[in-house]
Every structure is written in structure tokens, then in C-alpha cells.
Amino acid sequence: MTVIDDDARPPVPGASGYRSRDALRAAQMYYLQDLTMNAIARELGTSRSTVSRLLSMARETGLVQIQVNNPSERAPALEQHIRRRFGVEAHVVPVADTVSDSEALERVAIQAARTIGPLVDSNAIIGVAWGSTLSAVSHHLTRKLTHDSAIVQLNGAGNTQTTGISYASEILRRFGQAYGARVEQFPVPAFFDHAETKTAMWNERSVRRILDLQHRMTMAIFGVGSMGAGVPSHVYSGGYLDARDLEQLERDRVVGDIATMFYRADGTYRDILLNGRSTGPDLTLLKKVQRRICVVSGESKIHGLRGALAAGLATDLILDEGSARRLMHS
Incomplete structure (x- = not known):
């Protein structure tokens, strides 16, 4: 304390x-x-x-x-098992099986916000994804003064129904306000209609400025997207994908996404067609970020989480107790 x-x-x-x-x-x-x-x-x-x-x-x-010291040698067995098996720093949030999906998300978000705070330093470039999980986390951040830090949006948020600016900007604003950091938005759609459009836009100087910040990230914070989650992932419920997109994801055997970049159960992602149109960070680039914090709530996201871990996309994992047990025993 x-x-x-x-x-x-x-x-x-x-x-x-x-x-x-x-x-x-x-x-x-x-x-x-x-x-x-x-x-x-x-x-x-x-x-x-x-x-x-x-x-x-x-x-x-x-x-x-408030800080609860939890040295690795005295960590609960479940956290130790996850660390040994998946090579990530695990934080398991105690949540009873009787708790609803929305309440479990709220409790995971509170602990995630309090876990992230001490990890944020000055001169940091922090990539933040938008989505249901990060929106919940952003409401519980506690203030910590930093200097010369930036919050950068990891992926575009627009679609055919909305620009997505108000939704994503509120999440980013809360992170920026909490840590006294400037906010860098990424005003592009979540998905381009054509991969060629993305290639052309990625050569524009205004876009390249954001991409350069992403290349210099010291931390990335994200959730795992899943179509079948108890609290639906925003990318699947917010009109970002049409029927043809969903059919293509099924053909490509996609199990989840991080910042609208998709992957399979075995962690592969390079030849997934929709990734060529997505404005999310290349997952190979993401894996080079020193600290990659993944926040997950809900057992229905386990297939997506397991694929993300197989791809080596996270260094730190914050998840509810039920999800942690299922991750280890299924």
C-alpha cells in the first residue's frame, strides 16, 4: 500500500x-x-x-x-502452470463460476487496470487496441504521471456504418488521461475493401507517421477477439464483417484475432486473406514489442486465446479463473 x-x-x-x-x-x-x-x-x-x-x-x-505482492515462487499453482506451459507472466483473477459474463469482465478489467499501471513508465509508446475488453479496462485506470509518453491506436475503427472515431477515441482518451500521455489516433477503417487500397494508403506520409510509432512501441495492450464470446467482441458485433468475410474466416480456419489481425489455432496467420485488408499491426511486428499484455475474460474465448499463445503474441496474460482452468485442462 x-x-x-x-x-x-x-x-x-x-x-x-x-x-x-x-x-x-x-x-x-x-x-x-x-x-x-x-x-x-x-x-x-x-x-x-x-x-x-x-x-x-x-x-x-x-x-x-494498492499493490499485492505475488512473487513467482509463492504464486498460486494455476499461475505457475500457465507460466511454465505457455511462457507468459500470468495473472489469474479469482471469479466464482456463478458470476455472469459481464460481471466477470468487470472484475478482470479492474485487476487488469491496476496491474498495467505500475508497468507504465515515462518515454513509453503504448499501443492500445479498441474492443469490449479494453473499453472495460479503460474505465478503471488509475492516474500515474509519466513524461513524453504516447498512446497510439493499434488499428482503424471505421466501417460502412460508422467512422468508429468516437468509440475508439474514448478508450484512447482514458488511457492518455490516466498516464498524462499524448494520444495518437489512427483515422482509417478497420478493414479496407481491397488489399491494394491498404498498400497505397500505407505509403501516405500521414499514415506512415502512425505506423512508425507502432514500430517503436514499448508496450502493447489488447484483448482477444472471438465470435462466440459471452460478451461479444466488438469487431464481430459492430458491423465490421459481412457474411462473405465471416465465410472466408471459416474457410481459413480462423479462431480469433488481436487488433483485427486473425490467426489459426496453431498460431499461423501469414496467408489469411482478410489480414491483407486489415489495418491492424502485422503480427510479426507485434511479436517484437517488448511487453505485450493480453487481457481475456470468458471461457468462450479460450480457442482464440490458445491460438494467440501458440503464435507467441503475449508476454503477459490477465484472465479470469474459469478461463485459466479451461486453458490448462482442455
Whole structure:
């Protein structure tokens, strides 16, 4: 548990100086002095419910950073098994089997956001994919000040029904706001109609600027797309693929995608036709990024996850307990 002195951090956006200081004082008394909320309320001359709100504010704005140390040698057996079998740093989120898919996603998103934060440093170029999972994660990011960092969109978001700008930009904005980083959008469709169009666009200087940032990424954060997920992947539910596209994916034996780049169960992807029209990052390029954080919620995504691991696309994996068990035992 770390409580950060308010004098050592920038002002909290959207909060008055007095309220920020009250949140800091409440956090110090609660976490460092072991005072009860009733005792803090008496000392601050306020109500217990106000103290509860101040403590929530302290966590949400980064005044308090909660860290659970989990050394590899004492990690739960399931995480150790995943590390040994797949060669990734695993974080298994405890979720009961009775929990709904949407609630499981929310809980995975919360832990993912708190796991990602300490890994983000200054001078970072962080590639972020859009989608249902990353949208959920973006709502729970805690603030951490960095310098000269950038959040770059991994793949275009437009289709025949929408530009996709508002959907993707909100996810990117939350990441940028959390880490004090500039945001670089990628204003192209998710898929071009023709591979030749993509080739031509990739030679444009405005596009090449984003591609250059992607080539220099120090971290990439993404989910796994799957047609059969309990919480449908946005690329499959948002009108990005028509019937012919879906039939082609079936012929190519596709099991999932990362940032709209598709792959098979054995991890192969080079000759999948739709990848030639996708604006997602070449998966060979993605594998060169030093830290690649994959967030997964829902057992129905296991086939897609297994294919991603077979392709070596992740270095870190954050997933729910049920998915972790199925990954190891099916």
C-alpha cells in the first residue's frame, strides 16, 4: 500500500484542492494509522459516508496505490502452470463460476487496470487496441504521471456504418488521461475493401507517421477477439464483417484475432486473406514489442486465446479463473 504525498503529485483534475487534501488526510489515517472510518469522521468533523467517498477518491485518483505482492515462487499453482506451459507472466483473477459474463469482465478489467499501471513508465509508446475488453479496462485506470509518453491506436475503427472515431477515441482518451500521455489516433477503417487500397494508403506520409510509432512501441495492450464470446467482441458485433468475410474466416480456419489481425489455432496467420485488408499491426511486428499484455475474460474465448499463445503474441496474460482452468485442462 502506498499513499502519495499530495505535494509530490500534480493537482487532481476535477477535484478542489481542499477535497484533494481531505482525501489524502483520510487515506493516511486509514491506511497508515489504522484508524477506523468512524474515528476519521470524528477527526475531520464529517460523516462516515463522506470518509468512505474520500477513500474511494484517493484510490481512483492515484493518491493511494494498492499493490499485492505475488512473487513467482509463492504464486498460486494455476499461475505457475500457465507460466511454465505457455511462457507468459500470468495473472489469474479469482471469479466464482456463478458470476455472469459481464460481471466477470468487470472484475478482470479492474485487476487488469491496476496491474498495467505500475508497468507504465515515462518515454513509453503504448499501443492500445479498441474492443469490449479494453473499453472495460479503460474505465478503471488509475492516474500515474509519466513524461513524453504516447498512446497510439493499434488499428482503424471505421466501417460502412460508422467512422468508429468516437468509440475508439474514448478508450484512447482514458488511457492518455490516466498516464498524462499524448494520444495518437489512427483515422482509417478497420478493414479496407481491397488489399491494394491498404498498400497505397500505407505509403501516405500521414499514415506512415502512425505506423512508425507502432514500430517503436514499448508496450502493447489488447484483448482477444472471438465470435462466440459471452460478451461479444466488438469487431464481430459492430458491423465490421459481412457474411462473405465471416465465410472466408471459416474457410481459413480462423479462431480469433488481436487488433483485427486473425490467426489459426496453431498460431499461423501469414496467408489469411482478410489480414491483407486489415489495418491492424502485422503480427510479426507485434511479436517484437517488448511487453505485450493480453487481457481475456470468458471461457468462450479460450480457442482464440490458445491460438494467440501458440503464435507467441503475449508476454503477459490477465484472465479470469474459469478461463485459466479451461486453458490448462482442455
